[in-house]
Structure formats: structure tokens, C-alpha cells
Amino acid sequence: MAAHQPKLGAMSVMERTVKLGRDDPRRIIHSLKVGLALTFVSLLYYWRPLYDGFGIAAIWAVLTVVVIFEFTVGATLSKGLNRGLGTLLAGALGVGAQHFASLFGQTGEPIVLGFFVFLLAAASTFSRFFPRIKARYDYGVLIFILTFSLVSVSGYRVEKILELAHQRLSTILIGGATCIFISLFICPVWAGESLHNIIVSNIEKLANYLEGFGVEYFQYEDGENVDEDSKHNKLSSLQAYKTVLTSQSSEESLANFASWEPRHGKFSFRHPWKQYLKIGSLTRQCAYQIESLNGYINVPTDIQVAIQFRRRIEESCNAISSESGKALRILASSIKTMTNPSSSSKTHIENATAAIDELKNTLKTGYMESSDLLGIIPDATVCCILIDIVKSVEKILEAIEELGVLASFKSVEPTVSPEKSTQLLHRGIVNPLFDGECGDHVVIMVDNEVEVGKSHGLEVKPSNGEMVCK
Amino acid sequence: MAAHQPKLGAMSVMERTVKLGRDDPRRIIHSLKVGLALTFVSLLYYWRPLYDGFGIAAIWAVLTVVVIFEFTVGATLSKGLNRGLGTLLAGALGVGAQHFASLFGQTGEPIVLGFFVFLLAAASTFSRFFPRIKARYDYGVLIFILTFSLVSVSGYRVEKILELAHQRLSTILIGGATCIFISLFICPVWAGESLHNIIVSNIEKLANYLEGFGVEYFQYEDGENVDEDSKHNKLSSLQAYKTVLTSQSSEESLANFASWEPRHGKFSFRHPWKQYLKIGSLTRQCAYQIESLNGYINVPTDIQVAIQFRRRIEESCNAISSESGKALRILASSIKTMTNPSSSSKTHIENATAAIDELKNTLKTGYMESSDLLGIIPDATVCCILIDIVKSVEKILEAIEELGVLASFKSVEPTVSPEKSTQLLHRGIVNPLFDGECGDHVVIMVDNEVEVGKSHGLEVKPSNGEMVCK
Numbered sequence: 001m002a003a004h005q006p007k008l009g010a011m012s013v014m015e016r017t018v019k020l021g022r023d024d025p026r027r028i029i030h031s032l033k034v035g036l037a038l039t040f041v042s043l044l045y046y047w048r049p050l051y052d053g054f055g056i057a058a059i060w061a062v063l064t065v066v067v068i069f070e071f072t073v074g075a076t077l078s079k080g081l082n083r084g085l086g087t088l089l090a091g092a093l094g095v096g097a098q099h100f101a102s103l104f105g106q107t108g109e110p111i112v113l114g115f116f117v118f119l120l121a122a123a124s125t126f127s128r129f130f131p132r133i134k135a136r137y138d139y140g141v142l143i144f145i146l147t148f149s150l151v152s153v154s155g156y157r158v159e160k161i162l163e164l165a166h167q168r169l170s171t172i173l174i175g176g177a178t179c180i181f182i183s184l185f186i187c188p189v190w191a192g193e194s195l196h197n198i199i200v201s202n203i204e205k206l207a208n209y210l211e212g213f214g215v216e217y218f219q220y221e222d223g224e225n226v227d228e229d230s231k232h233n234k235l236s237s238l239q240a241y242k243t244v245l246t247s248q249s250s251e252e253s254l255a256n257f258a259s260w261e262p263r264h265g266k267f268s269f270r271h272p273w274k275q276y277l278k279i280g281s282l283t284r285q286c287a288y289q290i291e292s293l294n295g296y297i298n299v300p301t302d303i304q305v306a307i308q309f310r311r312r313i314e315e316s317c318n319a320i321s322s323e324s325g326k327a328l329r330i331l332a333s334s335i336k337t338m339t340n341p342s343s344s345s346k347t348h349i350e351n352a353t354a355a356i357d358e359l360k361n362t363l364k365t366g367y368m369e370s371s372d373l374l375g376i377i378p379d380a381t382v383c384c385i386l387i388d389i390v391k392s393v394e395k396i397l398e399a400i401e402e403l404g405v406l407a408s409f410k411s412v413e414p415t416v417s418p419e420k421s422t423q424l425l426h427r428g429i430v431n432p433l434f435d436g437e438c439g440d441h442v443v444i445m446v447d448n449e450v451e452v453g454k455s456h457g458l459e460v461k462p463s464n465g466e467m468v469c470k
Numbered sequence: 471m472a473a474h475q476p477k478l479g480a481m482s483v484m485e486r487t488v489k490l491g492r493d494d495p496r497r498i499i500h501s502l503k504v505g506l507a508l509t510f511v512s513l514l515y516y517w518r519p520l521y522d523g524f525g526i527a528a529i530w531a532v533l534t535v536v537v538i539f540e541f542t543v544g545a546t547l548s549k550g551l552n553r554g555l556g557t558l559l560a561g562a563l564g565v566g567a568q569h570f571a572s573l574f575g576q577t578g579e580p581i582v583l584g585f586f587v588f589l590l591a592a593a594s595t596f597s598r599f600f601p602r603i604k605a606r607y608d609y610g611v612l613i614f615i616l617t618f619s620l621v622s623v624s625g626y627r628v629e630k631i632l633e634l635a636h637q638r639l640s641t642i643l644i645g646g647a648t649c650i651f652i653s654l655f656i657c658p659v660w661a662g663e664s665l666h667n668i669i670v671s672n673i674e675k676l677a678n679y680l681e682g683f684g685v686e687y688f689q690y691e692d693g694e695n696v697d698e699d700s701k702h703n704k705l706s707s708l709q710a711y712k713t714v715l716t717s718q719s720s721e722e723s724l725a726n727f728a729s730w731e732p733r734h735g736k737f738s739f740r741h742p743w744k745q746y747l748k749i750g751s752l753t754r755q756c757a758y759q760i761e762s763l764n765g766y767i768n769v770p771t772d773i774q775v776a777i778q779f780r781r782r783i784e785e786s787c788n789a790i791s792s793e794s795g796k797a798l799r800i801l802a803s804s805i806k807t808m809t810n811p812s813s814s815s816k817t818h819i820e821n822a823t824a825a826i827d828e829l830k831n832t833l834k835t836g837y838m839e840s841s842d843l844l845g846i847i848p849d850a851t852v853c854c855i856l857i858d859i860v861k862s863v864e865k866i867l868e869a870i871e872e873l874g875v876l877a878s879f880k881s882v883e884p885t886v887s888p889e890k891s892t893q894l895l896h897r898g899i900v901n902p903l904f905d906g907e908c909g910d911h912v913v914i915m916v917d918n919e920v921e922v923g924k925s926h927g928l929e930v931k932p933s934n935g936e937m938v939c940k
Binding site: 016017020021027028030031032034035036038039042045046058059062063066067110113114117118119121122123125126129130142145146149150153154245246248249288289291292295360363364373374377378380381383384385388 | 486487490491497498500501502504505506508509512515516528529532533536537580583584587588589591592593595596599600612615616619620623624715716718719758759761762765830833834843844847848850851853854855858
């Protein structure tokens with residue numbers, strides 16, 4: 001962030017404003033909506049008949065609008081309902097406390113009231129430390145304390161407490177209703193939809209990385225004369241995954257707001273938002289792995305033995321990474337379109353698994369021309385992380401399938417996926433061979449490697465499917 | 471979280487309350503402080519002379535207390551000052567707008583006022599999307615919109631607008647001052663101190679993990695008959711590092727609040743809180759690496775070749791991990807006591823680097839009895855991650871040294887650290903050898919390995935200090 005400051009400082013405020021608006025035009029619309037809501041409740045003042053009804057209590061409508069109008073519908077609803085419930089409950093309790101205290105006579109009343117205020121304020125403040133209350137009802141508890149203190153304390157001086165309460169409640173209702181109406185019906189910004197989009201775009205960012213990783217990592221061969229600028233741009237576009245590392249808190253708050261939202265668009269009232277959080281957390285796990293992987297990009301390898309080894313694993317690693325990337329891209333679009341993940345995502349995972357088996361065979365069978373393990377350790381680590389990433393992708397697939405069940409995703413026609421056979425046959429090295437005894441494993445016979453430029457003449461047996469790595 | 475729910479459900483509310491209070495008694499004190507502040511401002515109502523002065527405007531004092539009293543001093547000050555500034559600025563502008571609008575006559579006035587309210591509300595709401603304003607002045611802008619609307623709109627109906635403004639300002643001042651006074655002088659909770667403690671405890675969590683890692687990872691030898699329960703407890707105590715992964719947002723908000731706080735305890739007014747964020751982010755980077763490392767704990771290794779390999783790297787890996795852990799522990803205590811990192815932290819890092827060189831030599835020189843690379847890949851990955859962790863620890867050390875300069879840490883006497891020589895000599899395998907040509911590198915001559923049970927009879931040259939791995 002510090003590195004960006006000079007650039008930001010040089011940009012004029014105007015440029016930054018335009019950029020903020022252009023990045024997300026909903027921000028401009030939101031600002032106009034707040035202006036509209038405030039101007040609307042100001043009518044309570046300007047329009048004589050209304051002012052005669054509410055009087056000075058109309059300020060509560062203004063206050064309510066300013067305080068509860070939030071960016072998303074869910075947040076506005078959450079704050080509005082919290083405010084409404086908190087006010088009602090505390091108002092009733094406050095009036096009760098005031099009546100009770102008045103039994104103690106002129107001297108006793110303020111003492112009893114003061115005691116009540118102290119007790120309820122302390123207890124309510126403490127309740128805000130409970131994580132669940134903090135997450136959903138924090139604002140309601142705040143309003144509860146506020147209203148209880150106001151009502152019980154005002155009641156001591158103001159005679160017509162019920163009329164006051166009635167005026168205040170109705171103006172708060174007008175303010176709240178205005179916000180909710182404008183928020184719901186004028187270009188609504190749904191927290192649920194935003195969460196949905198964030199999850200999709202996070203998975204896509206990982207897919208981008210994985211699809212681009214192979215070219216980036218194995219560029220030693222033809223990448224010598226690539227100009228630095230385009231290399232830099234490419235690298236920084238890959239780095240988009242880094243935002244996934246820190247997306248937890250925004251996902252959680254969106255899921256919380258989404259749970260307050262009514263049915264909208266493709267989403268029902270009780271849409272399984274929690275499952276989105278689960279997918280988000282698995283995505284983040286995968287992003288942590290990519291963060292490790294990213295440490296190995298652009299590490300110069302001058303050692304001959306390492307280059308030889310890298311050439312040998314290149315094809316499998318490329319396949320693992322790009323097939324996982326493709327699987328993730330299909331999974332992202334499956335969430336996007338709310339259809340069950342198509343079988344081609346599984347095909348890509350199977351392709352990646354086949355490539356893992358291939359890689360394992362490469363590793364298993366007599367590589368060492370030199371005994372120098374040190375040079376190949378970074379590459380070996382990359383292999384290991386890639387294998388783990390495939391497992392993460394499988395977990396993401398499972399979570400999305402669960403989401404499909406919970407949210408009744410549409411099914412797409414089970415088509416015979418042409419991709420698997422053509423692609424693998426095109427590479428000319430894998431012949432699928434179905435064996436009844438293997439249960440649900442697909443046994444893949446690897447003949448030999450032809451693409452690394454020389455044949456090793458080794459007989460490669462099918463992997464026994466053991467996952468040694470992690 | 472879902473897994474904990476049955477347990478939480480079974481616990482009574484009372485038990486949970488007691489636990490919340492016991493975990494952090496400052497919560498109870500905070501709740502009592504809020505109760506006290508509210509009861510205190512209620513005096514404005516109960517005490518006749520005060521009530522005669524402020525009248526109904528006294529509710530603003532209650533409102534202010536409820537809204538700005540936060541857990542830490544910094545948050546309370548930030549909200550209080552934001553509220554004060556926002557109110558003053560908006561109040562002045564509001565009175566101005568009201569005067570200007572009155573020039574347009576009875577019909578024009580509400581239209582001009584409505585236009586102003588719309589314009590300022592929309593513009594201010596938009597300004598809240600600027601990240602810097604969002605971080606520090608969000609509440610101030612909210613109060614600005616609120617007050618501007620209230621003042622300009624009330625002005626249309628209320629005759630004595632200046633008196634109203636004066637009453638309201640003084641009650642807000644009373645409320646704010648009460649909060650700030652109680653927050654500052656009764657058991658204050660400093661955001662800065664909390665940030666300081668969180669950073670220390672996060673580094674300690676990583677240190678714990680690294681110190682415990684070796685035993686956990688290499689337990690195949692004597693760990694067969696360890697009972698499952700104690701193993702589970704030990705593992706879950708190691709997992710404490712996981713909270714570091716997601717500590718970013720709380721660190722950032724604490725640093726923001728800390729920057730509002732006056733001098734307190736060991737911290738001056740302009741304590742370099744940003745540097746704490748930098749250390750926090752480096753700590754988190756290291757936690758990501760530990761997260762990768764953690765994936766390799768408790769993976770069963772049945773393959774003979776892997777066990778052999780693991781035995782061979784055990785000593786070096788143990789040393790790297792525990793020396794990094796010790797270095798981190800010393801660094802944590804250096805922040806804690808606000809002294810410059812003692813030279814023993816560097817010694818531990820040097821020890822870890824020496825162990826890396828040892829490990830590299832092990833890897834470099836003719837290990838492969840079998841040609842099966844596959845089995846040893848997880849172990850190789852562990853080596854690589856450990857090497858990266860040492861680099862992270864070095865970066866943390868540098869950042870803490872910078873903090874020492876910025877915050878004028880005390881220096882401890884440079885003592886000759888006995889630890890390095892005794893420990894390494896005790897292991898009997900490393901003879902430090904200083905070479906003038908190597909600049910700031912310490913060249914370490916590794917004779918041979920004696921602890922793996924057999925001598926390989928290899929001549930091992932000092933590592934050339936290249937970092938092949940990342």
C-alpha cells in the first residue's frame with residue numbers, strides 16, 4: 001500500500017472520484033438514493049399538514065434514514081429491523097420501568113431509574129460480546145440501550161410520555177420504511193447477489209492463475225527474449241488471486257446481510273448462504289496453496305540437473321495445473337448459472353488425476369542421472385503443491401455439488417463429454433482402460449512419454465492410486 | 471464452527487457468560503463503564519438546575535454516550551472527535567444554508583433547502599467510498615450528513631435555531647467528554663497496547679508451532695505407543711497459529727484506533743503503529759507457509775525409502791525448525807520488552823542457516839540408493855518450506871529492527887552469546903570458519919553426519935550460499 005501512495009497522491013481528487021464511480025457505478029446510484037431518501041423525509045418538515053402531525057419528532061425520521069441506509073438491501077433491512085425491534089422492546093420496557101420507579105415517590109424515583117439504566121446498559125453492553133449477537137443483532141442492542149435510556153429518563157420529565165413515544169415510533173417507522181422502500185425498489189444492491197458474484201470471481205481468479213501457471217513457470221525455454229513489460233503485466237494479472245487470501249471478513253458480512261434479504265432474482269428467501277461461506281473457505285485454502293506455489297515462479301534455475309528435471313516434469317505439471325484451472329473455471333460458471341457442475345468438470349479433474357499418476361510414474365522410475373537432490377527440490381515442491389491443489393479442487397467440487405442439492409440447481413443434460421477422449425488421445429499417451437476390480441477408480445495405462453523429446457524406454461505400470469503426498 | 475454448535479448449544483447461557491467474562495475480564499469492566507457513563511449523563515435530567523439549562527436537548531447527551539462509547543480508548547476518541555468535528559462543520563454549513571435559502575422567499579426556501587440536502591447527502595455518502603475516508607472518518611461523515619440535514623431542515627420551522635444549536639452542541643460535548651473521561655481514566659483499554667500484544671502473541675504462536683514441529687513430524691520412531699488423547703491435545707495446541715491467518719482486519723482496525731490515542735504506558739503519541747502492521751503482515755506470510763507445512767504432519771509414510779530419507783533429513787530439519795522457532799520467540803519478547811532484538815536471535819537464525827547448509831549438503835551428495843523419487847517428495851517439500859520459513863523469519867527480524875529504530879527501542883548490552891558455540895559444538899558436526907572474502911556470509915564447514923547412524927565417507931564442501939529454493 002505504501003508503494004501506491006505516491007501514485008495516488010499525484011492523481012487529483014477528481015480523477016480518483018471518477019475512478020471510484022467508474023469501478024462500481026452502483027456507488028453513484030447509492031449516493032443518489034441516500035440523497036433522495038433524505039429529501040423525501042424532509043417533506044415531513046416542509047409540508048405543513050405533516051409537520052402539524054409530528055412536530056419536532058420529525059427529526060427522528062431524518063436520523064433514522066441517515067443511520068440505517070446502507071449499501072446493500074440486506075444491510076439496510078438488518079439495520080432497519082434491528083432498529084425497529086430494539087426500539088419497540090426498549091420502549092415498552094422503558095415505560096414499564098418508569099411506572100415502576102414512580103411507585104418509589106419523588107426521592108426514590110430517580111435513584112431507581114438510575115439503577116435500571118445502569119443495570120440494563122451494562123448487561124446489554126456485555127451481551128454485545130457474544131459472537132452471535134455481535135454478528136446479527138449488534139445494532140439492535142445498541143438501539144435498545146439508547147431507547148431504554150431515553151424513554152425511562154425522559155419519562156421522568158415529560159408528561160405525555162405515551163404521545164411522545166407514539167410520535168417518535170411513527171417517525172422512525174416512516175424513516176425506516178422510506179429507506180427500505182428505496183433500497184428495495186430503486187436499483188437494489190443485493191448482498192446475496194454480491195456474495196454469489198464474489199465467490200464466482202474468486203474461483204475464477206484461482207482458475208486464471210492455474211491456467212497461466214504452466215507457461216509462467218516453464219518459460220525458461222522460449223521465454224528468454226520476452227520483453228520485461230509484457231512479462232510484468234502478465235505476472236500482475238496472475239497475482240489477482242492474492243485478494244482471495246483476505247476475503248473472509250467481507251464474505252462473512254455479506255452472508256450475514258444476505259440472510260436478511262427476501263427472495264430476489266435467482267435466490268430464494270432461505271438460500272443456503274452458509275454453503276457459500278464453506279465454498280469460500282475452501283477457495284481460500286486453495287489460494288493459500290497457490291500462495292506457496294507462487295513463491296517458486298521466476299526463481300532462476302541455472303543448474304543443469306534442475307533444468308533436465310524440470311523438462312521431464314513439465315508436461316505433467318502443465319497438465320495438472322491447466323486441467324485444475326479448467327475444472328475450476330467450469331465450477332465457477334456452474335455457480336454463476338446455478339446449474340449442477342457439468343460432467344466436464346469431473347473430466348478435467350480426472351485428467352488432472354491422470355496427469356498426477358503420470359507425474360508419479362516419472363518420479364518413481366529411475367530419474368536420477370545425478371545424485372544431486374538439492375537442485376530439483378524446488379521443482380519437487382511444485383509437484384507436491386500441484387497434487388495438493390487437485391485435492392482442493394475436488395473438495396471445492398464436492399461443496400458446490402452440496403450447494404446444488406441445497407439450492408436445487410438445475411441439472412444440465414448429461415452429455416458424453418468429447419473433451420476427455422479427444423484431448424488425451426490427441427496427446428497420444430494415455431489409453432483409458434476400465435477394470436472392473438478397481439471400484440470407482442479409473443485405471444490409466446501410461447505407455448511412455450513422447451513429448452519431452454526422447455523416449456526413456458521404461459515400462460511404466462499404472463499407479464496404484466495411493467496418494468503419498470499429503 | 472458448525473462442529474462446535476452442539477457443544478455450545480449444550481452449554482447454558484450462564485456458563486457461556488461466565489466464560490466470556492473470564493476469557494477477558496476487560497469486557498465486564500467495559501460494560502460497567504458504559505452503565506456508569508449513561509447513569510452519569512442521566513443526571514442532566516434528574517438534577518433540576520441542569521435540566522433547566524438544557525431541557526429536552528439533554529437526550530443528545532444520552533444518545534452521544536450510547537453511540538460513541540467503544541471498547542478501546544482509541545475507538546472512543548476516534549468516534550468522539552469524528553462526532554464533534556462532523557457536528558461543528560455541518561452545523562455551521564447548515565445555518566449558512568438555511569440563511570441562504572431564506573433569501574428565496576416562502577416558496578423558494580424549501581426547494582433550495584431540499585436541493586442542498588440532496589446534494590450534500592449524495593456527495594458525502596459518495597465520499598464514504600474513498601478507502602482512506604472510510605478507514606478514519608466514516609463516522610464523521612455520517613454525523614455530518616445527519617447534522618446538516620437536521621439543522622437545515624429544523625431551521626425551516628424552529629425560530630431560535632442558534633439557541634437550539636447551542637443547547638445541542640453543549641449536551642453533545644457533555645456526553646462526549648463523559649465518555650472520553652471514563653474511557654481514559656477508568657481501567658483504560660488501549661488499542662495500541664492491544665495491537666502490541668496481538669503482534670507479540672501471533673509471533674509466539676508461530677514460534678510454538680516451529681518449536682513443536684520437529685517432534686510432531688518425526689514421531690514415527692518412538693511415537694507409536696503415544697496415546698491418542700495427548701497426541702490430539704498437543705496437535706490442537708500447535709494449531710493456534712491458524713488464527714494468525716485471518717488476523718489482518720483486526721490488526722488494521724486496532725492500528726487505526728491506536729493512531730488516535732495519546733501517549734500511554736510505553737507508547738508515545740506518534741508510535742509507529744504502521745510498522746506493527748508491516749510486522750503483522752510478514753508474520754501472516756510466515757503463517758501461510760506454516761499452513762502449507764502443517765499439511766504434511768501426520769501423513770503416514772510406509773514406504774521404506776521415504777523412512778530412510780526422513781531419518782537422514784531429520785536432524786537438520788529439526789534444527790532449522792526449532793532454531794527458527796527460538797529466533798521468533800526472542801523476537802516476540804524483544805517487541806514485548808521494547809528492546810532491540812538481542813544478538814541471540816541472530817545467532818538462532820545463523821544456526822538455522824547453518825542447518826540449511828547441512829541439509830543442502832545432505833541433499834546434494836549422493837543420497838539415492840533407490841531411484842524412487844516419489845516417496846521422498848513430501849519430505850523434500852517440507853525441507854523447502856522450512857528453508858523459506860527461515861527467510862521469512864529473517865524478514866520479520868529486519869522489520870522489528872526497523873521498528874526498534876522508529877520507536878527508539880532500548881538497546882541491550884551486546885553479550886557474547888554462549889548458545890551458538892556450545893550448542894553446535896555439542897552436536898559435534900559444525901565448525902565455524904570465518905573467511906574474509908565471503909562478505910557478510912558465515913561459511914560453515916560440515917564435516918560429515920554422525921547422527922544418522924552411519925558415516926557416508928563423503929567429502930562435503932561448504933555451501934556457496936546460493937539460495938536455490940525460492
